Amino acid sequence: MHIVVCIKQVPDSAQIRVHPVTNTIMRQGVPSIINPYDLFALEEALRLRDKVGGQVTVLTMGPPMAEDSLRKALAYGADRAVLLTDRHFAGSDTLATTYALANAIKKVSETWRPPEIVFTGKQTIDGDTAQVGPGIAKRLNLNQLTYVSRIASFDRVAGGITVERRAEGGVQVLATRLPVLITMLEDSNEIRRGTMADALRAARAEVVKWSAQDADIPELALCGLRGSPTVVKKVFAPPARAEKAQQIPVTDRSWADMAADVMQAIFTRRPGIESDLLQRAEGY
Amino acid sequence: MSDTPTPPRAPGGRAAMKKELPEHLKAYRGVWVFIEYEHGHIHPVSLELLGEGRKLVDKLKVDLAGVLMGASQDDLLRAAAECFEFGADVVYLVVDPVLAHYRNEPFTKAMTDLVNIHKPEILLLGATTLGRDLAGSVATTLLTGLTADTTELAIDDERSLAATRPTFGGSLLCTIHTLNYRPQMATVRPRVMAMPARQPGRLGRLVEHPLHLVEDDIITKVLQFIPDRDSHKAQLAFADIVVAGGLGLKSMENFQLVKRLAEVLGGEYGGSRPLAQKGWITAERQIGQTGKTIRPKLYIAAGISGAIQHRVGVEGADLIVAINTDPNAPIFDFAHVGIVADAVELLPVLTEAFRQRLSLHYVSGNCVAS
Numbered sequence: 001m002h003i004v005v006c007i008k009q010v011p012d013s014a015q016i017r018v019h020p021v022t023n024t025i026m027r028q029g030v031p032s033i034i035n036p037y038d039l040f041a042l043e044e045a046l047r048l049r050d051k052v053g054g055q056v057t058v059l060t061m062g063p064p065m066a067e068d069s070l071r072k073a074l075a076y077g078a079d080r081a082v083l084l085t086d087r088h089f090a091g092s093d094t095l096a097t098t099y100a101l102a103n104a105i106k107k108v109s110e111t112w113r114p115p116e117i118v119f120t121g122k123q124t125i126d127g128d129t130a131q132v133g134p135g136i137a138k139r140l141n142l143n144q145l146t147y148v149s150r151i152a153s154f155d156r157v158a159g160g161i162t163v164e165r166r167a168e169g170g171v172q173v174l175a176t177r178l179p180v181l182i183t184m185l186e187d188s189n190e191i192r193r194g195t196m197a198d199a200l201r202a203a204r205a206e207v208v209k210w211s212a213q214d215a216d217i218p219e220l221a222l223c224g225l226r227g228s229p230t231v232v233k234k235v236f237a238p239p240a241r242a243e244k245a246q247q248i249p250v251t252d253r254s255w256a257d258m259a260a261d262v263m264q265a266i267f268t269r270r271p272g273i274e275s276d277l278l279q280r281a282e283g284y
Numbered sequence: 285m286s287d288t289p290t291p292p293r294a295p296g297g298r299a300a301m302k303k304e305l306p307e308h309l310k311a312y313r314g315v316w317v318f319i320e321y322e323h324g325h326i327h328p329v330s331l332e333l334l335g336e337g338r339k340l341v342d343k344l345k346v347d348l349a350g351v352l353m354g355a356s357q358d359d360l361l362r363a364a365a366e367c368f369e370f371g372a373d374v375v376y377l378v379v380d381p382v383l384a385h386y387r388n389e390p391f392t393k394a395m396t397d398l399v400n401i402h403k404p405e406i407l408l409l410g411a412t413t414l415g416r417d418l419a420g421s422v423a424t425t426l427l428t429g430l431t432a433d434t435t436e437l438a439i440d441d442e443r444s445l446a447a448t449r450p451t452f453g454g455s456l457l458c459t460i461h462t463l464n465y466r467p468q469m470a471t472v473r474p475r476v477m478a479m480p481a482r483q484p485g486r487l488g489r490l491v492e493h494p495l496h497l498v499e500d501d502i503i504t505k506v507l508q509f510i511p512d513r514d515s516h517k518a519q520l521a522f523a524d525i526v527v528a529g530g531l532g533l534k535s536m537e538n539f540q541l542v543k544r545l546a547e548v549l550g551g552e553y554g555g556s557r558p559l560a561q562k563g564w565i566t567a568e569r570q571i572g573q574t575g576k577t578i579r580p581k582l583y584i585a586a587g588i589s590g591a592i593q594h595r596v597g598v599e600g601a602d603l604i605v606a607i608n609t610d611p612n613a614p615i616f617d618f619a620h621v622g623i624v625a626d627a628v629e630l631l632p633v634l635t636e637a638f639r640q641r642l643s644l645h646y647v648s649g650n651c652v653a654s
Binding site for chain 2: 129
């Protein structure tokens with residue numbers, strides 16, 4: 001059994017700040033983390049491996065410093081880590097990203113063995129696109145299972161898998177054949193605390209580093225900025241509303257007065273809200 | 285969309301590239317909306333997209349089309365009639381037993397076949413679990429650009445789709461173009477665009493297409509669909525009044541103040557992304573770009589700074605009231621009523637004020653009645 005988990009190192013979005021004057025991102029001091037959604041994918045992979053045996057390979061594409069996230073994944077218990085890093089990948093959109101990752105997974109398959117399952121998180125917290133998983137599935141012709149909340153059954157010998165996936169208004173139970181690509185839904189499990197042995201192993205383990213050439217990427221023109229159909233034309237802060245917010249005065253005033261003002265401002269601006277509320281109150 | 289956000293660049297490079305299309309791509313004409321039809325009804329986001337698509341075709345001077353797929357001809361014809369009334373000029377219909385329930389494989393094939401035959405310049409899908417599952421596969425099959433979760437769509441002077449979405453974890457907006465590839469694809473989350481007015485009796489043209497697939501060709505099987513029992517999930521997105529809290533509340537206990545005000549107002553409560561990450565609220569109660577998009581009549585934000593990721597989820601509200609201790613919090617840039625105060629202090633007093641106003645009326649109403 002071989003499972004590949006694709007992860008991404010992202011800036012901790014809770015700590016990103018925008019410069020108030022220049023509207024540029026202040027990246028200094030923002031720590032990098034494993035995309036939180038990917039941890040659900042990693043944990044599910046580790047659980048499956050623990051149950052049926054085999055190996056978990058974590059794969060990421062990113063700058064050299066993304067090695068930190070791979071080591072972290074090893075410390076959680078992954079068996080092997082591969083870092084796809086090359087300046088040719090810089091500026092990749094989702095289509096170019098899936099081209100590089102799909103080819104790297106092919107190389108992983110040749111180097112070790114083909115995976116029965118490729119896992120990803122449902123999306124990243126920086127790009128928020130949810131497109132990379134489906135893109136990899138399509139390129140590698142894997143059966144696609146997105147927003148999976150539970151693996152209901154898994155039969156490696158028969159090559160079958162049944163999952164529950166989040167759908168609009170309910171849960172869809174799907175059965176399909178291996179190999180598959182699964183994007184894991186949040187809260188589907190909880191990442192384990194790695195063992196001390198895993199932590200020690202992670203510190204010493206070798207992270208496999210592949211350039212585009214090492215990974216046998218066939219066409220560099222399909223990678224990075226050049227291989228990306230989409231371009232970012234501008235980045236901007238949204239303009240403030242033309243009409244300034246009505247400010248409720250606060251200086252030297254009691255909380256009750258302020259509350260009364262807020263309520264009055266709501267009812268004056270939207271009389272319909274007051275009548276709706278009063279009607280509802282009368283209904284009781 | 286660049287999955288790795290690219291920092292703002294000086295004009296030049298690819299962003300300044302001319303968008304003169306190669307000859308074979310100029311044949312792509314028209315705006316399409318994928319109509320999500322499941323369990324006997326059209327997902328509201330598809331109708332919202334028809335409304336948005338209408339604005340794009342008016343600028344482009346082309347037709348607006350809906351793409352409908354399913355197993356029952358009768359049901360789909362009814363749905364097609366609905367699409368016409370919501371603004372579609374054309375509906376492409378694919379009827380096949382294998383399309384009874386959504387599955388990636390047959391839907392991707394049906395959609396890519398249609399695109400390759402009719403060549404639309406723009407293809408829009410709802411950013412639902414279904415739409416996102418389908419969009420990624422279709423874009424990869426067609427090898428074209430796809431912009432996720434857009435909040436604003438426009439046509440520039442060169443007939444190119446300008447798709448705007450939050451970036452950097454929702455701290456800034458970016459406008460994305462698809463150069464030299466067609467169709468230009470984008471997804472839009474439910475409730476981000478307004479529902480267009482229905483025009484009863486409006487008609488359009490129906491184009492049917494066969495799908496050359498048999499059930500044996502399709503590997504994935506739908507075993508079961510278990511409908512959600514928790515109807516609260518839908519209620520937040522459609523509530524008339526929403527009260528939400530952010531990190532400014534400082535503790536999970538203080539978040540109860542938000543719930544209490546929502547209760548008195550007969551509304552729903554929610555929270556910002558950091559609260560969901562801290563586990564103060566469930567993911568279903570998260571409001572913003574990665575959570576629920578709401579369009580209530582009244583939205584009260586308590587202790588929420590108002591990062592773009594939150595802003596795009598609430599901007600459709602009729603009236604936004606913001607309570608925050610920081611006078612420079614971005615939420616005051618788009619709130620209608622603002623108060624620079626500690627929400628932890630103000631919320632209970634405000635709740636009491638509303639309660640008294642409503643119960644006073646209740647008493648006086650009684651007096652009148654007796």
